[in-house]
Amino acid sequence: MPRRECCVFGCHQFDVLHRFPKPETSLERFLEWKKIVGSKLEDKTNDDIYTNCRICNNHFEERFFYPQSKRLAKTSFPTLNLGFISSNQDESIEIQSVPEVLSESMDIDMVPQILPGCSSQVPNPELVTKTGKISKVKQTKxxxxxxxxxxxxxxxxxxxxxxxxxxxxxxxxxxxxxxxxxxxxxxxxxxxxxxxxxxxxxxxxxxxxxxxxxxxxxxxxxxxxxxxxxxxxxxxxxxxxxxxxxQITLKPGLNPVIFEQIKNATEKFNTEQRLCILMFDEMALSPAMNLNIPADQIIGFEDFGKDVNSNQTENIADHVETSSTSRMYRHS
Incomplete structure (x- = not known):
């Protein structure tokens, strides 16, 4: 069985070869490939081209390959080293439907280069300049x-x-x-x-x-x-x-700053408005020890305030006593 070679005119490379797009599923791209290769495939049927014809790696740009792979993307088409298509005529190929999303339409000028090993027997082949126009793809749903x-x-x-x-x-x-x-x-x-x-x-x-x-x-x-x-x-x-x-430092016991705030708030109150209820309550705490770094102090021991002798003990606190006031009369 003869070894397959690249079907591009004048190219006899046996490098990695790529099959044409399947006509049944990608007919439009298949016809574009066939048109780019040129008259060499005009007499062949689509099934014959898909079964027997291949195009080598030398005719595809790097952007058409998957990363770290020789596999072609579904949007690929041959653009390089196509100067062997014809020796006497120039062809202008317009690629109208390339399934690749582009932000705007652009022109691609493809000036083929003769690679070593590609048709060295062809005397002075004329370089053919091809201009392809990539249009916007139809938007998906x-x-x-x-x-x-x-x-x-x-x-x-x-x-x-x-x-x-x-x-x-x-x-x-x-x-x-x-x-x-x-x-x-x-x-x-x-x-x-x-x-x-x-x-x-x-x-x-x-x-x-x-x-x-x-x-x-x-x-x-x-x-x-x-x-x-x-x-x-x-x-x-x-x-x-x-x-x-x-920024507000409140310690166990009586805090003067609280009484100062109450004094300012009730300065304009009359005797009736100053009547209030003083309430005390006790709540359970989960025993815990915390370090107050700025004050360099361990928090968690029993503390009765600075107004009580031996205000801090060696016992770990598990309850807290609170006090609050509630006014009996509001402003009319």
Whole structure:
């Protein structure tokens, strides 16, 4: 049985050979290959070409091979060393359907080169310049769905940008400033926080102490609710609030800073409004030992406060006593 060789005119290489695309499943690409090879295959049937004809590696670009393999991709077609097709005529081949997704249409100029071992017996063969045009591929259903989704999101983004610009312009008007001034102090703080921080990136936002205290009050009321609000509004993160709490030093026993805050809050109260209930409660703790690195102190032993003699014992604490106040009357 004779050994197969490359069917390109003038090429007698026995390198790795590749079969033509199957006519039954890839007829369009099969005809393109047949057209590129030229008149040598005109008299043969499609089945005969598919069964007996091969094209060697020398006629395919590297981009048509799978990585670290000699196997051709399904989008491949011969483009190199095709100068042996004809000795007296130039052919212009237009490749119209290549199943490869390209962002735009491009022209490919293929100037063949004579490789060593390819038809050295042909005297002065004329080089043939071929121009192929790769057109856009038909979009699959999945691509169409993704493109529609992208277009929808782009429109939604543009609408939101317009709304933000309109809100920004409105925030600079005298009427808006007048309305904000009529709001309560916490509401003013919240509105100003949204207007000043919404444009900035997460790591570029800077919150004032008023912003942090307002956010901390919301967080203490409902941590889960705070997580939900943080998805909608621009408010400080949990870590920011934890850093605020670290700046407040509270030790076991009586803390003067708490009484100072109560004094400031009740300064304008009358006698009736100052009536309150003092409550004590006890809660169980899981025994544990923690190291307070800044204070160089081990936390976890019984501690009754600095106002009690021998305030800290050698026993590990398993209960905590708390105290709180509740007003009997509210502002009318």
């Amino acid at each position: 999945q691509m169409e769905i993704m493109i529609k989704k992208i277009d929808y999101l782009k429109k939604k983004l543009n609408v939101q940008k317009d709304q933000i610009k309109a809100a920004q312009k409105m925030s600079k008007t005298k009427l808006f400033k007048k309305i904000v001034k009529s709001l309560s102090v916490p509401t003013q703080t919240f509105v100003n926080m949204q207007l000043t921080q919404y444009k900035k990136k997460n790591r570029g936002r800077r919150f004032s102490i008023k912003d942090k205290l307002l956010a901390l009050a919301i967080y203490k009321k409902s941590p889960k609710g705070y997580n939900f609000l943080r998805k909608i509004f621009v408010i400080p993160s949990k870590r920011t609030l934890q850093n605020v709490l670290k």
